[in-house]
Amino acid sequence: MQKKNGSYLFSASDIVSFLECEHSTTLGLQNLETPLERAPEDPQLKLIQDKGLAHEKAYFEKLTQGRTWVDVNAQGDSVEARVAATRKAMHEGVGVIFQAAFRHDQYLGYADFLVKVDSPSQLGAYSYEVQDTKLARSARGKFIIQLCFYSWLLSREQGTMPQSMQVVLGSGHVATFRVADYFMYFRDVLARFERRIAEGDAVNTYPDPCEKCSQCEWINLCDSRRSDDDHLSYVANISKAQIKKLSESGVTTLAELAVMPAQASIPKLASKTLERLRAQAALQLKARSEGGMHLELLPKVDQGLRGFERLPTPSPGDMYFDMEGDPLEEGGLEYLFGLYIVDDGVEKFVPFWAHTRAVRFPRQTGHPFHGKLDTD
Numbered sequence: 001m002q003k004k005n006g007s008y009l010f011s012a013s014d015i016v017s018f019l020e021c022e023h024s025t026t027l028g029l030q031n032l033e034t035p036l037e038r039a040p041e042d043p044q045l046k047l048i049q050d051k052g053l054a055h056e057k058a059y060f061e062k063l064t065q066g067r068t069w070v071d072v073n074a075q076g077d078s079v080e081a082r083v084a085a086t087r088k089a090m091h092e093g094v095g096v097i098f099q100a101a102f103r104h105d106q107y108l109g110y111a112d113f114l115v116k117v118d119s120p121s122q123l124g125a126y127s128y129e130v131q132d133t134k135l136a137r138s139a140r141g142k143f144i145i146q147l148c149f150y151s152w153l154l155s156r157e158q159g160t161m162p163q164s165m166q167v168v169l170g171s172g173h174v175a176t177f178r179v180a181d182y183f184m185y186f187r188d189v190l191a192r193f194e195r196r197i198a199e200g201d202a203v204n205t206y207p208d209p210c211e212k213c214s215q216c217e218w219i220n221l222c223d224s225r226r227s228d229d230d231h232l233s234y235v236a237n238i239s240k241a242q243i244k245k246l247s248e249s250g251v252t253t254l255a256e257l258a259v260m261p262a263q264a265s266i267p268k269l270a271s272k273t274l275e276r277l278r279a280q281a282a283l284q285l286k287a288r289s290e291g292g293m294h295l296e297l298l299p300k301v302d303q304g305l306r307g308f309e310r311l312p313t314p315s316p317g318d319m320y321f322d323m324e325g326d327p328l329e330e331g332g333l334e335y336l337f338g339l340y341i342v343d344d345g346v347e348k349f350v351p352f353w354a355h356t357r358a359v360r361f362p363r364q365t366g367h368p369f370h371g372k373l374d375t376d
Helices: 012-020 022-033 043-063 079-092 141-158 179-202 211-215 219-229 240-248 254-258 271-290
Strands: 002-004 007-009 069-071 096-104 107-117 127-133 164-168 174-178 319-326 333-343 346-353 358-360 372-374
Touching: 012 022, 012 141, 012 179, 012 211, 022 179, 043 096, 043 107, 043 127, 079 096, 079 107, 079 141, 096 141, 107 141, 127 141, 141 164, 141 179, 174 179, 211 219, 240 271, 254 271
Parallel strands: 069 096, 127 164
Antiparallel strands: 002 007, 096 107, 107 127, 164 174, 319 333, 333 346, 358 372
16 A cells, blocks of 8 residues: 555555455555554565566566567666556567556556467457566465455556466466456455455454464554453364354453353354353463463363374484474475484484485494485
């Protein structure tokens, strides 16, 4: 979201955020009027962003081979200049337009790639289709919403809706979708978003936990709000559906759930489930008030071995193996192996760092790990 000269500007990401978490839209609008505290940059998200840029660059080099191309980034940060450069490249029939910029009313879009296709439009005997690069290994609904957004803005420039839109996945696979199959849903989403913007502060949203939280710039604000409210989401292993049922019955905090009488009932919530949640909340409330860790041993339902009972009896020769890896590395990469051992009563952790994909450990007297380990 941006505010320029008293007017709001919205992007594809703003519409996707609205779908994922309406409260993020509320906070975004508030931030435009009174700046809010943002969460510090997450190093892991920075790694993902860098990996995404590398994926985009690699695809750019592949896509532009044998084609004419224009990089709209060369126009700098000026929205007007970038939009003008995109329009000029489209009218000249350039084969690939990188980081194409569009502006229509309150909407601003930057498409990764516009690719020239042999389908007539107001531009001539050709038109353009949108391609977007993503690190994910499979297409997701929010990717299609973004593609529809760019395709819609593109259609206003070339006078015709593109037939297809593509997402270039992290695996290199190009997933193609018919714009017509998804455009009516996109228009419905856009209308809902516009109604939400028009309502402004009149809508009272709440920061319920969701999948977006881990990548949201407002996560600290939302965590603080839920903590102050003693929100039910702090009960371990509680589900959204269970929170909804409890809230509808007037139980809205962890403390309230913890002190519910044993004979209490909640509509459409099984009594065993309610008792499990109540007991869990009670343990957490006790830890909060008394400090320390508290546990409750559940009675065994049969005489068989369960859980940690199935582990063998501890022995001085026991070794526990651990490995750390980088899931963002192409093909995966395990770079740190470790053994937890007990040597003459002394607990030790022995690390083995990998500096190349092929790792070999020489035999050494007293070395707790002998032989060869290849990570290829």
